[in-house]
Amino acid sequence: MKVRARDPQEAWQEEFDSGPKREDGIETSTISGIPIQPLYTAADLPQRDEEMPGRYPYTRGIHPSGYRGRLWTMRQFSGFATAEETNKRYKYLLANGQTGISVAFDMPTLMGQDSDAPTSRGEIGHCGVAIDSLADMETLFEGIPLGEITTSMTINSPAAILLCMYMAVAEEQGVPFSKIGGTLQNDILKEFIAQKEFIFPPHPSMRLVVDSIEYCAQEVPRWNTISISGYHIREAGSTAAQELAFTLADGMAYVDACVERGMRIDDFASRLSFFFDAHIDFFEEIAKFRAARRIWARWMRERYGAQDERSWKLRFHAQTAGVSLTAQQPELNIARTAIEALAAVLGGTQSLHTNAMDEVLALPTDRAARIALRTQQLLAYETGVANTIDPLGGSYFVEALTDEIERQAEDYFRRIEQLGGVIPAIEAGFFQKEIADSAFRYQQELEDKRRLIVGVNEFTVDEEEPIEILRIDPRLESEQVARVRSVRSKRDQARCSNALSRLRKAAAGKDNLMPYILEAVRAYATEGEIMNTLIDVFGTYTERAVI
Amino acid sequence: MPAKTAVKPVRIVMAKVGLDGHDRGVKVVARALRDAGYEVIYTGLRQTPEMVVDTAVQEDAQVIGLSIHSGAHMTLFPAVVQELKRRKATDIVVFGGGIIPDDDIAALKKQGVAELFTPGSPLQDIVAWLRKRFPEGAR
Numbered sequence: 001m002k003v004r005a006r007d008p009q010e011a012w013q014e015e016f017d018s019g020p021k022r023e024d025g026i027e028t029s030t031i032s033g034i035p036i037q038p039l040y041t042a043a044d045l046p047q048r049d050e051e052m053p054g055r056y057p058y059t060r061g062i063h064p065s066g067y068r069g070r071l072w073t074m075r076q077f078s079g080f081a082t083a084e085e086t087n088k089r090y091k092y093l094l095a096n097g098q099t100g101i102s103v104a105f106d107m108p109t110l111m112g113q114d115s116d117a118p119t120s121r122g123e124i125g126h127c128g129v130a131i132d133s134l135a136d137m138e139t140l141f142e143g144i145p146l147g148e149i150t151t152s153m154t155i156n157s158p159a160a161i162l163l164c165m166y167m168a169v170a171e172e173q174g175v176p177f178s179k180i181g182g183t184l185q186n187d188i189l190k191e192f193i194a195q196k197e198f199i200f201p202p203h204p205s206m207r208l209v210v211d212s213i214e215y216c217a218q219e220v221p222r223w224n225t226i227s228i229s230g231y232h233i234r235e236a237g238s239t240a241a242q243e244l245a246f247t248l249a250d251g252m253a254y255v256d257a258c259v260e261r262g263m264r265i266d267d268f269a270s271r272l273s274f275f276f277d278a279h280i281d282f283f284e285e286i287a288k289f290r291a292a293r294r295i296w297a298r299w300m301r302e303r304y305g306a307q308d309e310r311s312w313k314l315r316f317h318a319q320t321a322g323v324s325l326t327a328q329q330p331e332l333n334i335a336r337t338a339i340e341a342l343a344a345v346l347g348g349t350q351s352l353h354t355n356a357m358d359e360v361l362a363l364p365t366d367r368a369a370r371i372a373l374r375t376q377q378l379l380a381y382e383t384g385v386a387n388t389i390d391p392l393g394g395s396y397f398v399e400a401l402t403d404e405i406e407r408q409a410e411d412y413f414r415r416i417e418q419l420g421g422v423i424p425a426i427e428a429g430f431f432q433k434e435i436a437d438s439a440f441r442y443q444q445e446l447e448d449k450r451r452l453i454v455g456v457n458e459f460t461v462d463e464e465e466p467i468e469i470l471r472i473d474p475r476l477e478s479e480q481v482a483r484v485r486s487v488r489s490k491r492d493q494a495r496c497s498n499a500l501s502r503l504r505k506a507a508a509g510k511d512n513l514m515p516y517i518l519e520a521v522r523a524y525a526t527e528g529e530i531m532n533t534l535i536d537v538f539g540t541y542t543e544r545a546v547i
Numbered sequence: 548m549p550a551k552t553a554v555k556p557v558r559i560v561m562a563k564v565g566l567d568g569h570d571r572g573v574k575v576v577a578r579a580l581r582d583a584g585y586e587v588i589y590t591g592l593r594q595t596p597e598m599v600v601d602t603a604v605q606e607d608a609q610v611i612g613l614s615i616h617s618g619a620h621m622t623l624f625p626a627v628v629q630e631l632k633r634r635k636a637t638d639i640v641v642f643g644g645g646i647i648p649d650d651d652i653a654a655l656k657k658q659g660v661a662e663l664f665t666p667g668s669p670l671q672d673i674v675a676w677l678r679k680r681f682p683e684g685a686r
Binding site: 327361472544 | 561565566567568569570571574575577578579581587589590591592593595617618619621622623646648649665666667669670671
């Protein structure tokens with residue numbers, strides 16, 4: 001018999017098919033359920049022109065120089081207890097080589113209420129710092145020159161108020177608005193979709209977002225006025241493709257709203273930034289980041305007609321997946337976080353937060369926070385991964401997966417459009433249902449051990465070693481309550497009430513609300529007072545609970 | 548219990564207390580309990596202890612399941628138990644879930660919370676616990 005030269009892929013396929021297969025019942029699809037082949041070859045590479053970093057559609061990165069030009073910003077999200085305590089933590093992190101500040105607020109602050117509101121009981125300073133008025137913000141940034149650092153603030157419904165407080169502190173430090181830089185999360189749509197920290201109904205909420213984008217485009221040009229976030233969508237249980245699709249759909253909804261206001265796309269698009277989860281399924285995440293840039297660039301150029309290249313570039317912050325951390329054998333979280341951080345870096349993130357190993361139990365201790373930061377420094381300086389731009393570009397697998405995630409996202413854009421856009425889809429519970437279904441499917445896979453979490457549903461230990469956790473002193477609550485009451489009693493009452501009544505009038509009309517909020521903040525009106533003034537005009541929102 | 552009466556399903560009010568909106572856990576648990584044959588009423592977000600107890604009493608529930616991720620469990624879980632006492636409804640069993648350190652679990656059990664489930668708890672454990680607690684359905 002004559003031996004015929006065989007196609008190498010066919011030969012491999014035969015050997016693979018007849019070879020041994022693990023029979024442990026573990027899923028081979030990605031964590032999001034995308035089926036994965038055992039091997040990818042040149043045949044899986046999409047037919048397209050060579051893509052280059054720094055060039056449209058930016059799949060390979062937005063900078064021609066990648067991390068050779070500039071490393072990512074190591075920005076650890078932190079905040080707890082009082083402004084004074086948190087100020088100390090910021091100085092500690094800056095002294096340890098952190099390159100930007102990222103403020104975590106406590107629940108009452110996030111929900112726009114003062115520390116002495118009845119429903120703030122038990123919540124003060126627990127998952128972030130308590131900020132009630134400009135006085136607390138002054139303490140938070142005491143001794144930190146706002147002209148020299150950039151600050152990210154994770155806040156949504158009351159975002160405009162907290163930005164105004166930051167601006168007022170800058171003003172007091174003698175730093176002009178044009179010199180301050182940072183990012184405001186200010187992404188209300190994902191609150192309705194996933195994190196649920198909404199207060200006003202969708203339309204007035206959108207007005208506040210557009211007001212801040214419009215105002216900052218003129219007055220605070222270095223500020224990223226919105227960080228359109230997939231992180232919370234993912235943490236709530238979505239798949240990678242849902243995270244990507246819902247986030248970019250939100251981004252387009254903000255663009256639509258700004259255009260409707262009469263803004264020119266190239267006047268604001270370059271200040272839009274994004275925030276994604278860096279989850280544990282390594283290649284899927286890298287593909288997600290690459291797909292995100294390509295889709296955004298295409299939509300901005302093709303659909304919205306943006307002319308300025310900066311409007312096409314999707315810049316993003318990434319945070320490792322809180323939801324992937326385990327309370328069991330928590331030291332393993334250091335390894336998980338390192339792998340997730342590596343995915344973010346290989347995906348070309350502009351800035352990164354690495355979670356601390358104890359974050360699944362409480363806020364991080366100093367030691368855990370330092371290990372998390374050191375993990376990024378290790379990636380940047382020891383591993384060599386920052387030396388080559390988009391090192392996985394051209395990988396048969398990663399390129400094919402990038403295309404697949406892009407395709408799934410485009411499917412979702414069509415479905416959202418059929419529902420009438422993002423806000424009608426929120427009101428119909430579409431996103432909420434999609435996310436809950438994905439979360440439930442994943443939980444079922446864990447229950448059936450079709451997916452394993454080390455230390456949780458396999459490889460468990462009987463006795464967990466206790467680890468040290470950060471406790472919030474219960475006295476802090478009464479101290480913060482006393483502080484906000486003292487601010488109210490010491491301020492110029494007439495100036496404060498005038499500012500609030502002007503704000504109320506403006507809210508009922510069409511003016512941009514930012515100057516009115518800034519004036520109320522300067523007059524030491526509290527966050528709760530400003531929010532309540534707006535609630536009087538806008539009302540509040542309750543979601544229809546679905547399980 | 549008369550032998551011929553059909554077993555009444557146990558009714559559970561699932562509630563998010565506190566200010567945070569992290570409803571992934573509560574929704575997954577609610578769905579799993581419903582699939583396991585329990586009658587589940589999910590209240591939605593930001594319920595005060597008074598609202599939760601109101602719902603449980605009105606719905607004639609046997610169980611309240613509380614979820615929180617903001618760190619306010621030491622204030623709000625005992626507040627629900629206290630409110631049940633005030634309303635003389637202490638036959639309603641309270642369990643909870645969320646990010647709750649071990650020391651707090653012990654303290655909460657002392658204060659009348661029947662059981663606590665932390666991240667990573669299998670759904671089967673929650674169902675098994677309820678089955679043990681209500682072997683014959685609702686009385």
